[in-house]
Amino acid sequence: MFKSLVLRTINSQFIVYLLRCLIGFMIGWLLLLKFTEFDLFWALLSIILVISPEENQAKQLTIDRFKSNFLGSLSGLAVFFIQVEHVYKVILGIILTCVLCRIFSLLNVARSAIVALLIIVVEHGTEDFMTPILRFSTTAIGCFIGLGVTLVTSAIIQEINKDLS
Numbered sequence: 001m002f003k004s005l006v007l008r009t010i011n012s013q014f015i016v017y018l019l020r021c022l023i024g025f026m027i028g029w030l031l032l033l034k035f036t037e038f039d040l041f042w043a044l045l046s047i048i049l050v051i052s053p054e055e056n057q058a059k060q061l062t063i064d065r066f067k068s069n070f071l072g073s074l075s076g077l078a079v080f081f082i083q084v085e086h087v088y089k090v091i092l093g094i095i096l097t098c099v100l101c102r103i104f105s106l107l108n109v110a111r112s113a114i115v116a117l118l119i120i121v122v123e124h125g126t127e128d129f130m131t132p133i134l135r136f137s138t139t140a141i142g143c144f145i146g147l148g149v150t151l152v153t154s155a156i157i158q159e160i161n162k163d164l165s
Contacts, residue, residue, distance in 0.1 A: 046142025076120025
């Protein structure tokens with residue numbers, strides 16, 4: 001009975017996704033508290049964006065989201081310094097992001113890339129040239145954490161399934 005309950009629990013997409021989100025959030029939150037001099041909210045957001053609820057495709061989808069977040073962040077960094085009106089930076093960034101997602105066969109996760117682009121490009125008025133670089137860095141950190149959480153929990157689930165089978 002206990003074995004059956006454990007197997008059902010660790011193979012529940014909902015439970016696994018919830019645990020991954022909570023683990024990712026807690027890692028991000030601890031980093032946010034530890035490194036207050038950095039705006040790690042963007043890392044926290046990226047962690048959650050990268051984690052996938054679909055267990056049967058979680059590894060590949062998480063890797064794809066990781067790649068798309070990275071492409072979106074790079075696109076944001078590329079257009080941030082162009083001297084045009086802000087709305088045109090965003091439009092150029094969306095075009096560049098979608099083109100890159102198409103080239104790398106990542107259109108199924110392009111929305112994550114566009115969110116990453118917006119994280120980098122959205123301005124709040126008092127930012128200097130380091131702001132997009134810091135946002136790019138914290139977004140990349142969040143992507144790595146989300147990917148790590150998914151890969152580690154997948155390995156643990158596989159090991160538990162193997163041991164209980």
